[in-house]
Amino acid sequence: MSDQADYSIVQTWLSTCEHLHAVTCSPSRTEGLSNICLIDVNTRQLVPYSIETRDYLALSYVWGTAVQHYRGAGVIGTSLGEIAQTIEDAITLTKKIGKSYLWADSICINQQNRNHKLSQIALMSQIYQGAYATIVALSGASSHAGLARVEKSRERFSQMKCTLDGLNLVSIGPSLYSAINMLPWGKRAWTFQEALMSPRCIYFSDFQMYFECNAMQCSESLDESYSWIHRTIRDESLLQAKTHDQRFGEGIFRSPFIKQTLMKDDRLWEYQRLVHQYSDRLLTNQNDIINAFSGVLQVLTSKNEETFFWAHPLAHFDRVLLWESLWQHSGKRRDGFPSWSWTSWVGQIWIWQLTEHQLPLDLKIWRKFDSGVGTILETSNRDNESPDGLINDPLMLNHTVVDTEDCLHTLQLEHPGLTRLICVESFIFTFTPELLTLRSGEGGHRHFKFFDMTIGGIPLKFRITKGSAFVMESTSGRERTYSLGLSARQDTFLLLSRNISTAGWVNHYLIMLHPYGSIYQKGPVVMLSAPQNNLGVLQSLNMKRTRVLIT
Numbered sequence: 444m445s446d447q448a449d450y451s452i453v454q455t456w457l458s459t460c461e462h463l464h465a466v467t468c469s470p471s472r473t474e475g476l477s478n479i480c481l482i483d484v485n486t487r488q489l490v491p492y493s494i495e496t497r498d499y500l501a502l503s504y505v506w507g508t509a510v511q512h513y514r515g516a517g518v519i520g521t522s523l524g525e526i527a528q529t530i531e532d533a534i535t536l537t538k539k540i541g542k543s544y545l546w547a548d549s550i551c552i553n554q555q556n557r558n559h560k561l562s563q564i565a566l567m568s569q570i571y572q573g574a575y576a577t578i579v580a581l582s583g584a585s586s587h588a589g590l591a592r593v594e595k596s597r598e599r600f601s602q603m604k605c606t607l608d609g610l611n612l613v614s615i616g617p618s619l620y621s622a623i624n625m626l627p628w629g630k631r632a633w634t635f636q637e638a639l640m641s642p643r644c645i646y647f648s649d650f651q652m653y654f655e656c657n658a659m660q661c662s663e664s665l666d667e668s669y670s671w672i673h674r675t676i677r678d679e680s681l682l683q684a685k686t687h688d689q690r691f692g693e694g695i696f697r698s699p700f701i702k703q704t705l706m707k708d709d710r711l712w713e714y715q716r717l718v719h720q721y722s723d724r725l726l727t728n729q730n731d732i733i734n735a736f737s738g739v740l741q742v743l744t745s746k747n748e749e750t751f752f753w754a755h756p757l758a759h760f761d762r763v764l765l766w767e768s769l770w771q772h773s774g775k776r777r778d779g780f781p782s783w784s785w786t787s788w789v790g791q792i793w794i795w796q797l798t799e800h801q802l803p804l805d806l807k808i809w810r811k812f813d814s815g816v817g818t819i820l821e822t823s824n825r826d827n828e829s830p831d832g833l834i835n836d837p838l839m840l841n842h843t844v845v846d847t848e849d850c851l852h853t854l855q856l857e858h859p860g861l862t863r864l865i866c867v868e869s870f871i872f873t874f875t876p877e878l879l880t881l882r883s884g885e886g887g888h889r890h891f892k893f894f895d896m897t898i899g900g901i902p903l904k905f906r907i908t909k910g911s912a913f914v915m916e917s918t919s920g921r922e923r924t925y926s927l928g929l930s931a932r933q934d935t936f937l938l939l940s941r942n943i944s945t946a947g948w949v950n951h952y953l954i955m956l957h958p959y960g961s962i963y964q965k966g967p968v969v970m971l972s973a974p975q976n977n978l979g980v981l982q983s984l985n986m987k988r989t990r991v992l993i994t
Contacts, residue, residue, distance in 0.1 A: 448592040448652060449663070450539040453645055456654040456661050457540065457576060460643055467657040468642040471572040472497055479563065479570060480519055480551050481544040484534045487523040489515070489551065490544070499544035501574035502533045503637040503644075505627050506549070506727075507585025517553035517563075526550065527586035532593040533578050536645075546570060549586070568738035568745075571640035579638060581648040584627040590647040615664040616650040620695055632724040632731070636738035638696035639717075657697050710747050711759045715794040718766075723791040729777045732786045752810060752819065753784040753863075760808055760820045761939050765795040765952050767908045767968045781863035782964035783993045793908065795952060795968060801942045802949065804838070805988075807868040811857040819865070833949065835979035838870060838941075843988060850990040853961075864962070864994050870938040872953065872971075873985040876905060901980045904948065904972035936969065937991060948972040951981075962992040 460468050480489045481499050490496055515521030530547045537545045553559040563570075571577060580590055605612050623629035626648060638644050646653035651663040699713050721736055733740075733754050743749045743756070750757045755764070766785040769792070780787035785794070803824035810819050824839060833839070850866040857864055876896060894905040936953035943949050951973070955966030973980055 446592060448536075448590075448647070450536070452652065452663060453536075453654070454540050456645070457643065460654075460656045460658065464656060464658040470497075470575055470642055471569070473569045473573065475566045475569045476573050478566060479546065480517060481546050482523065482534065482550060484537045484543055484545055487534075489517075489519055489521045489523075491519055496544045497573070498542060498575050499546055499573075500533070500537050500542055501571055501577045501637070501641065502530065502545060502547040502580070503571075503577050503628070503634050503641075504529045504533075504580035504586060505583055505588075505631050505634070507583075507587070509586045511549035511554055511586065513550050516550050517556070517559055523550070528589035529580050529583055529586045532590035533580075535594050536578060536590065542575065546574065564734050564737055565741070567636065568640050568741040571637050571738065572642065572742075574641060576643040576645055577637060577641035579628060579634075579644050579646045581622055581626045581628045581646050581653075591649050593647070615662070619646060619653040619655060619660060619662065622646070622648050622650060622653065623695060630725050632721065632726045632735040635721045635724055636736060639698060640738050640742070641696075642698070644696065655694055655696060657694075660694055710743075710749070711756075711762060712796065714743065714756060714759070714763070715796060718785060718792055718794060722785065729789065730779065732777060732780070753781055754786050755784060757819050761806055761822070762797065763794055764939055764954060764965070765797075765968050767793050767795065769793050769908060781865075781994055783865060795970075797940060797942055797952065801940070802833075804869070804938070804941060806939070809851060809854060809866040811854050811859050811862040811864065813859045816851055816854050816866075833943075833975050833978060835977070836949075837979060837982050837986060838938075844868060845987055845989055850992050853992060864992055866990055866992050867937060867939075868988070868990045870986055870988050871956070871991065872936045872938070872981070873933050874936075874983075875933050876969075898980055898983050901974070901977055903980070904970075906970040906972070907967060933985075935963070936971075937993075943975060944972075947975050949975045949978060956991065956993070959994065962994050965993055 476492045476497070479492050481492060481496050482488075483490045483496075492499075509527060511527075513521075513523075513526065527549070530550065533545055533547065537543070548563075552563045578590070580588065582591055583589065617625070623646075628634050643656040644654070646655070653663070654661040699717075717739055721739070726732060726735065736754060740749075740751050740754060744751065752760070763785070764783055768788045768790050775789050776782075777787050777789060785792045804822055805824050806820070806822045808819040808821075809816055811817075854864055854866050891906050891908055894907075896903045896905050935956040935958075937956055938951055938953055940952040941950060949972065951971045953969050953971060955969060956963040957966050
């Protein structure tokens with residue numbers, strides 16, 4: 444590879460994609476784009492989006508600590524003066540590959556005007572989905588770093604070469620996956636949705652250039668021109684084939700939104716995966732945790748007709764409440780976010796994936812809307828018979844609600860624009876978990892700890908994430924015992940879901956509740972398993988059906 448970027452390779456990648464991948468990789472041009480402005484790379488002026496300017500490139504890069512304030516940003520007609528090197532190099536690249544327009548957030552959005560900034564954030568998914576391609580600055584830790592091998596030189600990793608027995612050997616460098624995971628761009632939260640939304644991405648790193656669209660992946664060090672994968676036309680029938688991902692791979696940031704509308708459970712799985720990947724990334728301003736994910740939420744809203752509350756889909760609200768920080772012992776809470784939302788915790792999030800047979804549960808959840816208190820979600824087991832093999836199931840028999848403490852009235856008093864409270868009607872259990880035996884590694888999942896406990900001689904199983912800060916260990920002689928929270932204190936658990944396993948256990952998915960005056964804050968998620976032929980043991984856990992407020 445030469446010391447200067449080979450723009451002809453980039454043009455080949457783009458033309459191949461444009462010719463073969465019209466179904467998967469064509470930009471999505473929407474009415475909302477009429478509200479954005481673009482950089483004319485030839486005149487260096489800001490121009491409006493139009494039919495003439497719609498073939499634009501977008502830029503995805505790390506801001507770093509550099510000040511991103513340009514006079515006239517976001518104003519049509521503004522002429523560019525001195526700008527950050529990464530943006531300057533993106534302008535050069537745009538011209539070199541024969542395009543005329545570029546979108547860069549720090550110049551095309553007035554960062555000092557809050558209303559303008561929020562209106563543009565609301566268009567983020569459309570901006571990146573509408574771009575002909577997105578330029579990704581993988582290696583740059585700030586906007587002044589520039590793009591490797593474009594114009595201004597910067598240090599880079601040279602391609603290793605050697606000769607062995609008359610053969611010239613060269614390294615191919617790290618894969619795109621490895622580069623993303625090791626370089627600054629791949630660690631930042633805002634850049635996650637930018638690549639995910641883009642139909643085509645051109646990656647610049649200190650190793651080499653890469654390309655990924657919704658149908659193929661290429662690298663500068665390999666010639667893929669003879670690969671059957673890179674010469675296959677991706678039409679609608681091929682895209683929807685069940686074997687598509689197995690044959691062509693899922694890619695790194697290939698859009699999950701190009702397929703036909705997913706089934707409800709598939710949409711939940713996709714959402715869980717995106718949250719898991721996104722939440723591991725870093726934010727400078729912690730209040731941007733939803734803003735930097737807003738493009739994903741916008742697409743889910745438009746494609747699947749989802750509605751979100753604090754980034755939680757209302758259609759799966761009960762299931763998504765079963766989230767857990769994988770690193771609670773080293774993480775911290777975000778101020779201003781409700782404890783029940785995964786957005787309230789800094790660090791990677793795991794939403795429990797319930798794959799076995801779901802059992803019906805009588806559950807209601809309310810929130811405050813502009814028009815008053817309304818139901819987010821309601822499920823019922825009242826018209827269902829107890830499944831075969833479930834003996835003395837108290838949850839199928841008890842529907843009396845006690846000790847409501849007028850939760851809905853308290854919810855009504857909340858300001859609708861600032862609401863963080865939810866009211867949940869379900870079963871709660873109050874007991875002190877005395878976890879007698881730690882069974883490490885059971886189930887083959889590295890994120891969980893498994894315990895045994897006994898009530899009235901009946902064995903129960905208890906599972907909690909390894910990252911939980913609430914598992915307490917004590918030693919007496921040679922024996923170790925475990926408990927949650929403070930020893931000798933009865934803890935409160937709220938039931939949100941349950942299923943039945945093939946091994947004959949009924950799994951109850953609970954969140955631990957921490958008292959906060961007359962309301963509660965969400966604690967860790969636990970799974971309590973009871974034998975399906977002796978579910979009456981649950982009545983020994985001070986079980987009752989009630990309503991609780993969670994903030």
